Amino acid sequence: DVKVTQSSRYLVKRTGEKVFLECVQDMDHENMFWYRQDPGLGLRLIYFSYDVKMKEKGDIPEGYSVSREKKERFSLILESASTNQTSMYLCASSLLDLATKETQYFGPGTRLLVL
Amino acid sequence: DAKTTQPTSMDCAEGRAANLPCNHSTISGNEYVYWYRQIHSQGPQYIIHGLKNNETNEMASLIITEDRKSSTLILPHATLRDTAVYYCIALYSGNTPLVFGKGTRLSVIA
Numbered sequence: 630d631v632k633v634t635q636s637s638r639y640l641v642k643r644t645g646e647k648v649f650l651e652c653v654q655d656m657d658h659e660n661m662f663w664y665r666q667d668p669g670l671g672l673r674l675i676y677f678s679y680d681v682k683m684k685e686k687g688d689i690p691e692g693y694s695v696s697r698e699k700k701e702r703f704s705l706i707l708e709s710a711s712t713n714q715t716s717m718y719l720c721a722s723s724l725l726d727l728a729t730k731e732t733q734y735f736g737p738g739t740r741l742l743v744l
Numbered sequence: 745d746a747k748t749t750q751p752t753s754m755d756c757a758e759g760r761a762a763n764l765p766c767n768h769s770t771i772s773g774n775e776y777v778y779w780y781r782q783i784h785s786q787g788p789q790y791i792i793h794g795l796k797n798n799e800t801n802e803m804a805s806l807i808i809t810e811d812r813k814s815s816t817l818i819l820p821h822a823t824l825r826d827t828a829v830y831y832c833i834a835l836y837s838g839n840t841p842l843v844f845g846k847g848t849r850l851s852v853i854a
Contacts (some may be wrong), residue, residue: 633787662841672788672844687841719787721842732778733842735787 632656633736635720641742648707650739652720659725661703662733663687663695665716672719678703679725710743717741746771746834753849756826762819764848766832769813776835777808779817780844781828788831788844791817822852 636651652661662677664687674687676695684695692714696704703722707714717740721733749767756762768777778793792799792806794815799806805818819826831847 664842669846671846672842674841674843677841721787731837732790732793735789738785738787740785 633720633722633734635718635736635739637739638737639740639742641744642707642710643744644711646707646710646743648710648741648743650705650707650718650720650741652703652705652722652736653701654703654720654722654734655701656722656734657700658722658734659700660723660733661697662721662723663693663703663705664719664721665689666719666738667716675705712743715741715743746775748832748834748845750830750832750845750848752846753851755851755853756819756822758824758852758854759821762817762822762826762850762852764817764819764830764832764850765814766817767814768832768834771812771834773812774836776837777806777812777815778833778835779804779806780831780833780842781826782831782847783825783828788842791830822850824852824854826850827852 633654663675664672666672678684678697694706717738719738720736723733724731746768779791780788782788794806808815829847829849831844
């Protein structure tokens with residue numbers, strides 16, 4: 630059974646703290662993605678990665694950074710958490726091969742509250 | 745990626761078929777139609793995708809019109825656990841970044 634796991638389901642942090650959100654997949658997927666989801670705004674892409682040590686900015690990268698040191702792990706870092714980063718964070722992974730028309734597999738999400 | 749339009753919400757009686765429509769009138773010839781759903785407080789889950797032909801898997805069926813401007817997701821025997829928000833997306837490939845609209849909130853009623 631394919632699996633994407635995220636380090637926490639719920640997280641409460643204070644403004645200015647450095648926050649690490651971890652995502653691990655066990656499917657040997659090349660692609661990994663970080664999204665955030667907010668009411669009325671849908672799913673928005675923060676960063677994605679097509680390979681180890683490779684990263685690409687998504688639609689809303691400001692205030693975030695990422696790390697991909699190993700193929701199975703993709704970390705999202707909030708350098709200095711702010712209240713407007715309170716959100717549901719979703720990690721996903723997929724195969725690289727476009728020909729397969731493969732789908733993305735999502736983790737359960739981390740609901741982050743920044744006070 | 746082509747824009748899709750879905751009704752905001754729908755109700756379905758438990759055990760009946762749920763038919764969820766999606767309009768994608770600007771879809772290009774090599775864009776696929778993907779369906780995902782998101783149960784409350786969980787991550788999105790892939791359901792099915794198709795290009796031209798109708799598709800069926802263990803979860804659902806996908807009916808795509810001949811002109812490809814619209815499609816219908818069919819859950820043949822809806823259960824309470826199918827209550828979720830359903831997203832229809834037009835994509836060249838399912839492993840590129842996804843853009844979810846507001847989707848259709850399906851409520852299955854006992």
